[in-house]
Amino acid sequence: MAATGHHGAPLLVVMGVSGSGKSVVGAALAQRLRVAFVDADDLHPPANIAKMSAGEPLDDHDRRPWLETIGEWLAGHDASGGVVACSALKRTYRDQLRHHAPRVRFLHLDGTPEVIGRRQSSRPGHFMPASLLASQFATLERLAPDEAGEVVDVDQSVDAIVQEYVDLSAVG
Structure with missing residues (x-):
């Protein structure tokens, strides 16, 4: 897609x-982007x-088969393009996804614990309780300079986030 500035259909986490x-x-x-x-x-x-749901964070053993499934989905959409919503909090998790789909890019939706906490509180019934937010921030490893991707502040509208990503990826 020309809107992404990259060869082929976009492949994004x-x-x-x-x-x-x-x-x-x-x-x-x-x-x-007109992709899956x-x-x-x-x-x-x-x-x-x-x-x-029981308030217990997943460990790396729990995540391994899940990340394999996500990586396989990405690999299966390499030609046609696709977008996956996935926490991908650690570099090792992103490396596991890149193993399946080397050209995948990452869009890190970044925000303060206060902004994210406010957003979480508006999602009643979601299986990830707000009590695990601190563990999520403790686990988060930001994108390294050698990782393909962009960082966008979440404290704006969805349309603004989408437009910012399209603008950033067109030049990056």
Whole structure:
């Protein structure tokens, strides 16, 4: 897509802590870029959802098969393009996704704990309780300079975030 400034259809992971807007922004970006979308939350095995619902953070052992499934989805959409909403909080998780889809880019939806906490409180019934927000921020490893991607502040409208990503990726 010409709007992305990259060769081929865009392949993107919208990343960030729980409550940053990954699902909403990811779906809007996929629609704007005319590619497939999947919310990685929908790819969690039932045991992971049960653990998070009980207020327990996932460990790397829990995440490994989930990340493999996401990586396989990305690899399967390499030619046609796609957007995944996935926390991808650690570099090792992003490396695992890149192993399957080397050209994947990341959009980090960044915000303060106060802004994210406010957003989380407006999502009643979501399986990730607000009590786990501190552990999400503690786990977060920001994109390194050698990682393909952009960082956008979440304290703006979804349309503004989507436009900022399109503008940034067109020059980056």
